Amino acid sequence: MRIAIAGFQHETNTFIDTPTQLSDFEQADSWPELLWGQDVLNVTRGMNLPIAGFAKTALADGVELLPILWCAAEPGGKVTDHAFDDIAGRIADALANMTQLDGVYLDLHGAMVTESRDDGEGELLSRIRQVIGSDLPLVASLDMHANISGQMVDLSNAMTIFRTYPHLDMAETGARAFRMMRHICANSPPAKAWRQGEYLIPLHSQYTEVAPAKTLYAALDAFEGPGARLVELAVGFTAADTADCGPSVLAYGDSQSEANAMAEQIFVELQTAETQFDTSLLSPKDAVKTARKATGKGPVVIADAQDNPGAGASADTTGLLRELVRQNAPSTILGLLHDPELAAKAHELGKGATFEVGIGGKGPGDTPFAAQVRVHYLSDGQCRYTGEMYGGGIATLGPSVALQLTGTQIHVLVTSIRNQCLDLAQIRLFNLEPTDACILCVKSTTHFRADFEPIAQNVLICAAPGQFPCELANASYTKLRPGVRKI
Known part of the structure; x- marks a missing residue:
């Protein structure tokens, strides 16, 4: 297998006026600076990052990886169109020059907003699909604070999501994305179902070591395997004022009826949990x-x-x-x-x-x-x-x-x-x-x-x-x- 990999992450707070520039992606902060080519693998190796977990699992499976770039900017205001077009263009251009690919993996956040688009990841996936076509497997990993759009669901074959907050399982989420990629390449894309929640959850209430978040995420384990069975839950990033802001349930299965049933079960549990979240704050x-x-x-x-x-x-x-x-x-x-x-x-x-x-x-x-x-x-x-x-x-x-x-x-x-x-x-x-x-x-x-x-x-x-x-x-x-x- 030959899989191209790239990462482009930003969590956008639309209540902030200061834009996120290209230089913010290029500089080191909480994470490394913008990485190119083989440095994507070398620098992130051993880190608790989705792309590191994907790479480690894929390489152990004998996969040839073609790293393009990886970058992340500290969360902030809307990403400038210049920064988005530049980075998205580099990824698309690299893919256009690759041949005999079996799949594409993307390490994304899921709550990127740009100056012109409320759905940064949806736009990125659209541009990539224009290059690779509709048939090549495309799998992404997302932060659990992702605000998932219909375009993101439609244009990807599968998306895996962190299950802990604090995010202790970022590398494992990348590894899970590879397992889905391997299944898709060996078989066919899974059926998928998507449900959006009906309420916003403050981030301080999303702590996964206490109920109800702990209970909701523990419930996902029962759905994994065999075949394409997988259920994921994003709790959303509430500082993004967009139509897709809030929780989402994703389900993948061997049939549409299976995917629908799994998504509905977790969606009902999510809805039931609304009054259980502790939203209290002290002055x-x-x-x-x-x-x-x-x-x-x-x-x-x-x-x-x-x-x-x-x-x-x-x-x-x-x-x-x-x-x-x-x-x-x-x-x-x-x-x-x-x-x-x-x-x-x-x-x-x-x-x-x-x-x-x-x-x-x-x-x-x-x-x-x-x-x-x-x-x-x-x-x-x-x-x-x-x-x-x-x-x-x-x-x-x-x-x-x-x-x-x-x-x-x-x-x-x-x-x-x-x-x-x-x-x-x-x-x-x-x-x-x-x-x-x-x-x-x-x-x-x-x-x-x-x-x-x-x-x-x-x-x-x-x-x-x-x-x-x-x-x-x-x-x-x-x-x-x-x-x-x-x-």
Whole structure:
């Protein structure tokens, strides 16, 4: 078998005005920079990435892989048409020059929105089908936050989806995509069925270690094999204001009746689960107050859920920071706050320097937090992940600094490149030990749980202001399909 592989990932927050440029895909951040050719295999090998899992399984099966490119940009505003056309064009051109292919595999996200199109992945699949035709097997893997469209379903032969949040099974999802590809190449494309859910699920409620998400995803295992039997569930990305926003069920089977029956069964379970999701959020005041009263062993973790750069937010809001100072929080670490100018100034002044500064707060509706700070530690921002989710990869934070607010026990970790705080190594990079803190504040929604929860005595989800809406009733949607509910 000869299979072409490529990856093009973006999770688009349409509530943000700042566009995602081609340069954002070309630079390293939470993931590697844009990779070409054999580097796609060499650099991602061993990482918890779908394309790595697909490649490992395929190569072990004796498949010849033809890697084109792989890229991902940190979640943010709409992808510019220039960036989309450039990357999609490179993939299509490479495929046009390949012969004797048995299939094409794509490592996608599923919630990409461009300046001109609400369905980025559907448009990408359309352009690829124009090159490879309608008969060549085309399989993709998707993030569980995918907003799946009818075009995506129609133009692919199969799509596999992450089943854990935090996403610990990304490589396994790629491996599952290869198994579907192998079956399709040896037999024929499966029958498929697709159902869209009728309500939106806030991301902080999608945590798969608790019900009902845990129960829903556990139910999928019973459908796998033999033959083409497979059921997948996407819970959707709620910061994309599009008609396809929300959950979807995909089912593949050896007959249409089988696919329909499997999809309907999980769809009914999804609908029944609507009232079971915990959507509660604490105010910054109540979160800090609760954390200060804790008497157990280990830090209390407060998630600044609506300022999560992993969902496109700016990672520089100051609402939670202000409350920490107001309540004189003991032994606290807050990160990762994105402020390139502040990081550059700290590097210029050097370790131990004390100066007056405005921290973060550069986005709409916020202002910098004025404080005197001392430079505790400087870093070049190259951080090797040690946690389960991103283990094997390297975070590129850019020139970064740990600042201590004078007169307080509060440290703020400031980076030059937006990165979600989800790995304990990102704290230890700054010569700080997270287990010694009383309070750890992370700009993350759920991914932090995999590495932080084991050391925490409690986890609190906070709704400080930010560009990623978790309180969906307040989100200004204009394109949702009729009847979709916000829980």
